[in-house]
Amino acid sequence: MYILTCFKVVPDLDKLSGSSWTIDDQLNIETAFVSKMINPYDESALEIALQLSDQITTSGTTAELSAITIGNSQADLYLKSLRALGYKKACRINCSIDLRFNPEYIAALIGAYIKQNNPCDLILMGRQSGEGDNAKTPFITAEIIGWPCIADVLKVDYISPKLISVTNLTDNGILRQTVKLPCLLAVGNAPNSHLRVPTLKTIKTVGNEPARVIEDKNLIKFVKPGQKINGAKLLGLELIDHTRQGIIIEGNSAEEKALLLYNNYLKGWLADNGL
Amino acid sequence: MDFKYILNACSADYPARLSEACAFINAHLKILSDIGKGTAGEAIIFYCHSADREPDFTGLPLQRIKLVKLNNYQPELALSALFSIEKDKPAELYIFSGNQTGTELAVRFSCRIGGSSLVDIDKFELHDSHLECYKSVYSGYLKGRLILDQKPYCLTPARGIYTAGDKSDDIIYRITKLDFEDLTNINFIKKSEYISKQENNQLEQAGFIVAAGRGVKGRAEIGRLENIATELGAQLGVSRPVAMNAWAPLDRLLGSSGTISRPEICLALAVSGSAAFYAGIEKSKYIIAVNTDDHAPIIKAADIVIIDDYKKILDELVLIIKRDKELKGNAGKALPEV
Ligand SMILES: Cc1cc2nc3c(=O)[nH]c(=O)nc-3n(C[C@H](O)[C@H](O)[C@H](O)COP(=O)(O)OP(=O)(O)OC[C@H]3O[C@@H](n4cnc5c(N)ncnc54)[C@H](O)[C@@H]3O)c2cc1C
Ligand SMILES: Nc1ncnc2c1ncn2[C@@H]1O[C@H](COP(=O)(O)O)[C@@H](O)[C@H]1O
Numbered sequence: 001m002y003i004l005t006c007f008k009v010v011p012d013l014d015k016l017s018g019s020s021w022t023i024d025d026q027l028n029i030e031t032a033f034v035s036k037m038i039n040p041y042d043e044s045a046l047e048i049a050l051q052l053s054d055q056i057t058t059s060g061t062t063a064e065l066s067a068i069t070i071g072n073s074q075a076d077l078y079l080k081s082l083r084a085l086g087y088k089k090a091c092r093i094n095c096s097i098d099l100r101f102n103p104e105y106i107a108a109l110i111g112a113y114i115k116q117n118n119p120c121d122l123i124l125m126g127r128q129s130g131e132g133d134n135a136k137t138p139f140i141t142a143e144i145i146g147w148p149c150i151a152d153v154l155k156v157d158y159i160s161p162k163l164i165s166v167t168n169l170t171d172n173g174i175l176r177q178t179v180k181l182p183c184l185l186a187v188g189n190a191p192n193s194h195l196r197v198p199t200l201k202t203i204k205t206v207g208n209e210p211a212r213v214i215e216d217k218n219l220i221k222f223v224k225p226g227q228k229i230n231g232a233k234l235l236g237l238e239l240i241d242h243t244r245q246g247i248i249i250e251g252n253s254a255e256e257k258a259l260l261l262y263n264n265y266l267k268g269w270l271a272d273n274g275l
Numbered sequence: 276m277d278f279k280y281i282l283n284a285c286s287a288d289y290p291a292r293l294s295e296a297c298a299f300i301n302a303h304l305k306i307l308s309d310i311g312k313g314t315a316g317e318a319i320i321f322y323c324h325s326a327d328r329e330p331d332f333t334g335l336p337l338q339r340i341k342l343v344k345l346n347n348y349q350p351e352l353a354l355s356a357l358f359s360i361e362k363d364k365p366a367e368l369y370i371f372s373g374n375q376t377g378t379e380l381a382v383r384f385s386c387r388i389g390g391s392s393l394v395d396i397d398k399f400e401l402h403d404s405h406l407e408c409y410k411s412v413y414s415g416y417l418k419g420r421l422i423l424d425q426k427p428y429c430l431t432p433a434r435g436i437y438t439a440g441d442k443s444d445d446i447i448y449r450i451t452k453l454d455f456e457d458l459t460n461i462n463f464i465k466k467s468e469y470i471s472k473q474e475n476n477q478l479e480q481a482g483f484i485v486a487a488g489r490g491v492k493g494r495a496e497i498g499r500l501e502n503i504a505t506e507l508g509a510q511l512g513v514s515r516p517v518a519m520n521a522w523a524p525l526d527r528l529l530g531s532s533g534t535i536s537r538p539e540i541c542l543a544l545a546v547s548g549s550a551a552f553y554a555g556i557e558k559s560k561y562i563i564a565v566n567t568d569d570h571a572p573i574i575k576a577a578d579i580v581i582i583d584d585y586k587k588i589l590d591e592l593v594l595i596i597k598r599d600k601e602l603k604g605n606a607g608k609a610l611p612e613v
Binding site: 013016018021029100101134139142148152154170172176177178180188189193235238240244245246259261265266267269270273275 | 285286287288348350351375376378379382386387389391392393394395407408410411413414415416417418419420421422423424425462463464466468469471473482483508515518520521525528531532533539540547548550553557561562563570572574575576577578580582583584587588590591592595596
């Protein structure tokens, strides 16, 4: 079974404190000094692919894992550790245009990559990624390649070379389905899907081989004429202010603070609201 | 020119999405009737053949209603049905519900019909050549102003903004019915069963929420907090790390990818207050935060703050409330003032 996972490297925005958000004239945010991470949903997707591959191997068949990311060289370090984890092909599509609000372009590249010569039975993506918070790429990709897709996936299990079991969260509850491949899955808040860490030994086996890089212009020429490759145009960005009163209750002990909280606020609020 | 509002009555949250539709349409009525050039838009409502009656849409401020019967709700079926209804004469604007169904349909339908899409928008303005939208970006830290310039525009409203819509009660509806029951061609699904059904979302409706974050450090503690919350008449909500560690079920998740709550009081324990989490509690009337770190973002984003170990504070609080209840039974006595 050929399994492809698409992931994005994003700045850890929770590390930016309120005062360090600067928006420049081009509407870019300075994030060079914040740590990077794999988008949390993509991290789950990468781990789910590994778990599925483990199950497939146990059953005596073979799985081939690949991972792709579209962006600049900051992803290369992650590609290396994915290779150490068992991703046989891990490549980056180099791209210098602003991708933040352009899931159409990303999906077009992923579609072209698959159609190019990369066999694939199952595609895993995340449900949403920063900075655009677009929540669109998996659905557009599915439409471009004409595959069915399932949203908010929580768990994937192997059944047979062309069948998998997919558990996902729907507006009606948690659904488990037996799904015939090919299919595209958008991974949601999947419990117990923290990406495993490669060992030093496996990292060494990968060596210093550079990441495989494909230029976007070599792929975009395979995009169907007329296919939409431009996303929404960004006109403005503004910091959202969440500030409230922030009254700090001081006291000498936990008991004193709790009592102040209760007497001065909670008791009245609870009573006012009939709680 | 026209606009259409797409609803899915097969989903458990249909009543809430119907209110959302009323609120969204009313909030944008002027823009929407400009598009409609005097004619109000149309609602397209999917419902399942297993439903014992046709869906209720009272209050929806649209005159034209199209009821579309499906064999069962499957996104692929709804998409095919919608595309075949709309392909010959697409409207200028399509609005879908702010839930999973809506997001998937909005984006995929826009691809099929050759339009453009944006999900989770707060509001929009229509211009001759484009649609201008506002939405949260950067994990909820920033508000973005974005332009779509390819019709039809397909949108979904952000959750939690359009809630209690004034229902219109003087509308004479013109109803058309379409039957797509024969459409069953989803051969990639071989078997399908619900492991758990979504009942009423208790977090969405709670008046008092105890929200627990990663700082609670374990499943056992979550169990204890759940009992305390019940005792206090509150519902327990959690942050993403708690749900991802499977310390609490997913329906307890608060935030941009979980429930958007609007309680009177939210007691936020050991959460740092990331924007994605905060989206789930920001509609609270009062936020009380307990955190050991006086630099945590939640400190400034709460009304009342205690810098301390949440365990100690909560244990004391439970004792105080218990005592107070006992004293209330014991008329005349009050709690000692500090
Ligand atoms: C696209 C995207 C979507 C997301 N969606 C959501 C979402 O819907 N919901 C969500 O919650 N998150 C979401 N997140 C994750 C979010 O960014 C944060 O990582 C997460 O909310 C942090 O959870 P936390 O506050 O529990 O943990 P942490 O950030 O680790 O904070 C723990 C806090 O507990 C405090 N603490 C520790 N021990 C104690 C103690 N004994 N007493 C008092 N305080 C203590 C610490 O000081 C710290 O402030 C999303 C992220 C992304 C990128
Ligand atoms: N630059 C990228 N490279 C690879 N995959 C991406 C990229 N951007 C988005 N994706 C995939 O699309 C999903 C949804 O992203 P988005 O539509 O931007 O919210 C992500 O979780 C990834 O799986």
